[in-house]
Amino acid sequence: METHNVGYHESSFLDKEGKVRSLKIPVVQELAGRGLARLPDNFKRFHHPNLTPTAFHDVPTINMAFLKHGSDPMARAQELAKLAQAANHLGLFLIHDHGIAKEVVEGAREAIRGFFELSYEEKKASVGSYDNDVNNIGYAGNSNVKSDDQAWDWVDRLGLRAFPPIAPHENLHVWPLKPSNFREAVEAYVGEARRVMDSILVSLAEALSLENYDVFLKYFHPKDSEIKLRVNYYPPCPSPDQTLGLFPHSDPSGLTFLSQFGSSHGLQVFSREDRTWLTASWPQDQLLVIVGDLLEIMSNGKLQSTWHRAVPLRDVARGSIALFYNPPPKTLIEPVAAADGQDDAYRKVVVEDYVKHYYKVIPNVDKMAINFAKLN
Secondary structure, three states, X not given: OOOOXXXXXXXXXXXXXXXXXXXXXXOHHHHHHOOOOOOOHHHOOOOOOOOOOOEEEEOOEEEHHHHOOOOOHHHHHHHHHXXXXXXXXXXXXXXXXXXXXXXXHHHHHHHHXXXXXXXXXXXXXXXXXXXXXXXXXXXXXXXXXXXXXXXXXXXXXXXXXXXXOOOOEOOEOOOOOXXXXXXXXXXXXXXXXXXXXXXXXXXXXXXXXXXXXXXXXXXXXXXXXXXXXXXXXXXXXXXXXXXXXXXXXXXXXXXXXXXXXXXXXXXEEEEOOOOEEEEEXXXXXXXXXXXXXXXXXXXXXXXXXXXXXXXXXXXXXXXXXEEEEEOOOOOEEOOOOOOOOOOOXXXXXXXXXXXXXXXXXXXXXXXXXXXXXXXX
């Protein structure tokens, strides 16, 4: 089946001569819905190494109830040790007993699923889009397209700034108008997720045996910190072994808070020790936390951000709901002091400077963006 007569996302970039170029990228949800039998060449990654991971990997699970003060001291110490290991090893972990009511999580999932069940025309009319990689606002397709010959990801996405509230823009609905309860359901979830992420930031400082347990949390101002929401929707793909749903990357965040729907497979993480990709074993009903670049900088490398990617599936649609938690853009973050006798590995950076640099240099084959903050 050809890709004509389907909806398109617009993407613009600067070419090597500094001229603005525009591309029209097909809406993959529409391609999949028309029974696409062959993957269009623009989505194929002919030279991408090891698209097929070698094994499944059980993601460490942290019981948030054990981390509360007043819980059994031995269980709490063990859970803190697990947290430190997980955050440094692959840079991600599952959480349970976190206190977010099931109906709050499901309410957000249902509202987001409802948006993607709309027709292409309804989605465009409901929220609009921005052509801005840093803001990531609106309904769009591939982000960070930098050239004509770059392979496209098999994804449609929805992005918005969930906190603090953003002023309405002309011809752009910041929050989708449909489903009618979208904003209410998502804001309820974001508020609960923020409470949990604040708790995790404190627990991570304690797990690292830092003197000040607020050493990370102090940067996340109650009124001005940012939470950006990104939904990546991966429709069924005719050739999932030839493409990616989302290119390899780390996140330019402090923490990333993830939920998913449709399937429990699709997230892959890179093992630094084995130099290979692993499929994360991540049950649909659990929440995942990922260490972002900003937290790696704040921790002076004691915590490592996750190099990860997403793959589409042949017969199942999957969606991931990511909340990116960042200090206010103008905040100067400072790495914790290195251990006695060791040199600092990272320098002070302003959050918005790092984020702008990140979007300027990605996509990459490795964690090149973090070099912006490294001293060596």
